[in-house]
Structure formats: structure tokens, C-alpha cells
Amino acid sequence: MLTILGLSMITVFTILIMSNRMTSFTALTLVPLLFALIAGFGTQVDTMMLEGIKGVASSAAFLLFALLFFGIMIDAGLFDPLIKKVLKTVKGDPVKIAIGTAVLTALVALDGDGTTTFMIVVSSMLPLYKRINMNPLILATTSMLSFSIVSGLTPWGGPAVRSLSVLGFDQTEFFVPLIPTLIGGVVWVVFLAYVLGKAERKRIGVIDVSVIEGFEKNEELAATIEQNDITRPKLIWVNLFLTIAVMTALISGIMEAATLFLIGAVVAMMINYPSIEQQKNRIKAHASNAITVILVVFAGGAFAGILEGTKMVDALAGSLVSIIPDSWNGLFPVIVGLVSIPFNFAMSNDAYYFGVVPVLAETAVVYGIDPIQVVRAAVLAQPVHFLLPLVSSTILLIGMLNLEIGSYLRFALKWSVLTSLVLIVLALITGGISISL
Known part of the structure; x- marks a missing residue:
């Protein structure tokens, strides 16, 4: 009965948010509450939800401060010289333009926000694509793939935050083994950009244009790169040192991630925006995106608390174990990676990483596999997720480029x-996930 109820709960939750009948925040709260009442846990449901919320508090804090930190670094202009360098370098060569798109996206994507990333990248690169009549689908695809890797494999990106928060895993433990995969993935996208760009070069040739004269005057580019009221070009080396120090501390694990980014965000604000009014404005500028995500994380904690407290997750895991052949047990992380491809395409991140991944993680425990590997394997399919027109950043990307979804x-x-x-192959080779035969 618990298996049926658990499966029904996840199915109803998925249908409601996929059909836009409810927001993720609402569905994550009301759907598990309803099914817990049906299962007869009415007197315990508030305790279950509270325990789940407590479990995600640290992850929510980490996400809040990480988004604020990287938002401040982008506001202060830490990446502006690199962005300008990319624009200067690519000129009229379709190969360089495609590669520049991939590199630029990877740099801007560090803040984990797809909407901001695509706005900056498209505003910067689209005039150049139009100038030489280059296929905008290349811009859409290379930027989407580059963003999906950086956002998906970093612990402050949306997919990881969801699973790590509800399962209570350490961000550093998740991230460090995936760093080689992250680097390799970006290199792979750069190679794909080279392939796509080479095909365009064959079609249209190399166009001799003066990029800087034509595009530094572009109003959209000026709006994204030359925001003189908030950029701090004189502090670029200080900001670079601070960013390297924070990332080094994160990788080494010498401090809890939430505390580390709290300190980093405060120091970044004091250095770049010393007045109280400036700091209030920076916090206000990033509050909308951060609070939306954190609300979903807390609601996801309540969802996971009910799933765990009612033992539905145990029942679902037991049922899954019973249908997988024993000889496949050691391959479970790879199986998760492969099944995540259709799941990530067909489901929202909230539905999959709050509803399905915890069940898969529980199944891994039964097999004697470290459940953190399940989370790592699940995020490897993020490049497929951003094909969905239900993803707000994808809608923005397609809209800015005036593309048909088909x-x-x-x-x-x-x-x-x-x-x-x-x-998946890179993660296997570098130890992000493993198999035992």
C-alpha cells in the first residue's frame, strides 16, 4: 500500500507541476500533505514536515550565500575583461564565434542562474551572429550545453541543491569528485562548438568585420558589460583573489560550505560596495532569484520529510530493488545516469530531484552503494533537461533568439x-561514479 501511495504521490506531483496547474512550491507542500493524510499519518505529518525542513536548512543557507557571492562578483565586473576578450578574439570566424559562445557561457554560468546567463550571452553574441548571418541555433545549443554542465555539476546549481538538501549530503563530497568531469564536459562542449562552427565556416566563410567598433557600441552589450555604476574594474585583482580563495577553501573542505559563502559574500560586499545603501541595493537585486529557489528548497524538505517519515521511500526502494536483476547491482550508478536522460527530459528538476532521486538513493543503500553516487549520476543528464520548453530559462533563450521550439x-x-x-563516461573514468562487477 505504501508503495502504491508513494508512487501515486510522485505521479500526481509530477503531473501538477508539468501541466502548470500548480507551482513547485505549492505542489511540494500540498501533495505530500494530502497523501500523508490518506495514509493515516494525520497526527504526525507536521513533525515529519518540520524534520524535513530542518534537514535542508544548511543547504538553503549555502545556496542563498553562494548565489549572492557569485552575483556580486558578476556585478563588480570580475568576468568583464574575459567577456570582452572573447568578443575581441572571435571576430568574423564562425569557429571562433561558436567556441567563444561556449567559453563565455561557462564563465557567466557560475552564478547558477540560467535567466541571467542567457541574457548576458545572447545580448553579447547575437549581434555578431546576425552580422555574419550565422545560424542562431548554434548559439542556442552551445550556450545551453555549456550552461547545463556548469549549473548541473556545481553544488550551488539547481539540480544538485535539490537532491543534496533533501538527502542531507555534504556539498564538497558531491562536488570534488565531479570536478574532472566538469572540466572535461566544458572541453567537450568547446569541441562540439568547434565542429558546429566549422560547418558554418564552410557554409558562409570567414567574414572580415570589426567586432569591437560594431559591438562595443551595441546598447544591449553595453547594458551587460559596461555597467559603470556597479562595476569595480580597479578591484578586479582583489575580487579574483577572493574568488580563488573561496573556491580553494570549498574544495579543501576546511570550512562548511554555507559558512564559507556567507563570509565570502559579506567580504565581497564590504570590498566592492562599502556603503549601506549600496549593499542594500545589491541584496535587493539578487533577492528575487534567491528567495524563489530557497522557498522551493524548504518546501522540498517538507516533501522529503513526509516521504521519509511515512516510510514510502523505503517501500518504493524495496519495490525497485525487487525488479532489478542481482547481477546489475554493481552497475546501479550507471543505470541511474542512463535512466536520468529520459527522466530529465520528461520531468522538471523539482519532480525528479525531489521525488525520484531520493528513492534511487535509498535503493543504492540497499545495494551497498554510496548514495552520493546516485546524486552525481543523476545530474549528468542535465544537458537533456534544458531542451524542455517548460524551463523558464529555455523559454527565455528561445524567445531572445526568435526560434521555433521544434x-x-x-x-x-x-x-x-x-x-x-x-x-557519464567521463564520470566513470575519473571516479565521479563507479561500478563493481
Whole structure:
């Protein structure tokens, strides 16, 4: 009965948010509450939800301060010289333009926000694509793939935050083994950009244009790169040192991630925006994105608390174990990576990482496999997720480029699936996930 109720709960939750009948925040709260009442846990449900919320508090704090830290670094202009360098370097060569798109996206994507990333990248690169009549589908695909890898494999990105928060795993333990996969994935996207750009070069040739004269005057580019009221070009080396110090401390694990980014965000604000009014404005500028995500994380904690407290997750894991052949047990992380490809395409991140991944993690425990490997394996399919027109940042990307969703899917699907498979192989080779035969 618990298996049926648990499966029904996840199914109803998925349908409601996929059909836009409820927001993730609302569905994560009301759906498990309803099913807990049906299962007869009415007197215990508040305790279950509270325990779940307590379990995600540290992750929510980490996410809040990490988003604020990287938001401040982007506001202060830490990455502006690199962005300008990319624009200067690519000129009229489609190969360089495609590679520049991938590199620029990877740099901007560090804040984990797809909307901001695509706004900056498209505003910066689209005039150049139009100038030489280059296929905008290449811009859409390379930027999407690059963002999906950086956002998906970093612990402050949306997918990881969801699973790590509800399962109570350490961010550093998740991230460090995936660093080689992250680097390899970005290199792979750069290679794909080279392939796509080379095809465009064959079609249109190399166009001799003066990029800087034509595009530094572009109003959209000026709005994203030359925000003189908030950028701090004189402090770029200080900000670079601070960012390197924070990332080094995160990787070494010498401090809890939430505390580390809290201190980093405060120091960054004091250095770049010393007045109280400036600090209030920076916090206000990033509050909307952060609070939306954190609300979902806390609601996801309540969802996980009910799933765990009612033992539905145990029942679902037991049922899953019973249908997987014993000889496949050691391959479970790879199986998770492969099944995550269709799941990430068909489901929202909230539905999959709050509803399904905890069940898979519980199943891994039964097999004697470290459940953190399940979370790592699940995020490797993120390149497929951003094909969904239900993802707000994807809608923005397609809208800014004036593309039809059908043409975008036809062009990007094969590259997204291939990239997910490459990430799984890279994770296997570098130890992000492992198998035992």
C-alpha cells in the first residue's frame, strides 16, 4: 500500500507541476500533505514536515550565500575583461564565434542562474551572429550545453541543491569528485562548438568585420558589460583573489560550505560596495532569484520529510530493488545516469530531484552503494533537461533568439543526448561514479 501511495504521490506531483496547474512550491507542500493524510499519518505529518525542513536548512543557507557571492562578483565586473576578450578574439570566424559562445557561457554560468546567463550571452553574441548571418541555433545549443554542465555539476546549481538538501549530503563530497568531469564536459562542449562552427565556416566563410567598433557600441552589450555604476574594474585583482580563495577553501573542505559563502559574500560586499545603501541595493537585486529557489528548497524538505517519515521511500526502494536483476547491482550508478536522460527530459528538476532521486538513493543503500553516487549520476543528464520548453530559462533563450521550439529540439537533441553520455563516461573514468562487477 505504501508503495502504491508513494508512487501515486510522485505521479500526481509530477503531473501538477508539468501541466502548470500548480507551482513547485505549492505542489511540494500540498501533495505530500494530502497523501500523508490518506495514509493515516494525520497526527504526525507536521513533525515529519518540520524534520524535513530542518534537514535542508544548511543547504538553503549555502545556496542563498553562494548565489549572492557569485552575483556580486558578476556585478563588480570580475568576468568583464574575459567577456570582452572573447568578443575581441572571435571576430568574423564562425569557429571562433561558436567556441567563444561556449567559453563565455561557462564563465557567466557560475552564478547558477540560467535567466541571467542567457541574457548576458545572447545580448553579447547575437549581434555578431546576425552580422555574419550565422545560424542562431548554434548559439542556442552551445550556450545551453555549456550552461547545463556548469549549473548541473556545481553544488550551488539547481539540480544538485535539490537532491543534496533533501538527502542531507555534504556539498564538497558531491562536488570534488565531479570536478574532472566538469572540466572535461566544458572541453567537450568547446569541441562540439568547434565542429558546429566549422560547418558554418564552410557554409558562409570567414567574414572580415570589426567586432569591437560594431559591438562595443551595441546598447544591449553595453547594458551587460559596461555597467559603470556597479562595476569595480580597479578591484578586479582583489575580487579574483577572493574568488580563488573561496573556491580553494570549498574544495579543501576546511570550512562548511554555507559558512564559507556567507563570509565570502559579506567580504565581497564590504570590498566592492562599502556603503549601506549600496549593499542594500545589491541584496535587493539578487533577492528575487534567491528567495524563489530557497522557498522551493524548504518546501522540498517538507516533501522529503513526509516521504521519509511515512516510510514510502523505503517501500518504493524495496519495490525497485525487487525488479532489478542481482547481477546489475554493481552497475546501479550507471543505470541511474542512463535512466536520468529520459527522466530529465520528461520531468522538471523539482519532480525528479525531489521525488525520484531520493528513492534511487535509498535503493543504492540497499545495494551497498554510496548514495552520493546516485546524486552525481543523476545530474549528468542535465544537458537533456534544458531542451524542455517548460524551463523558464529555455523559454527565455528561445524567445531572445526568435526560434521555433521544434527546430530547436531537432537541432539540439542529438547533441544533448550525446553530451549526457559523454559526461557519464567521463564520470566513470575519473571516479565521479563507479561500478563493481
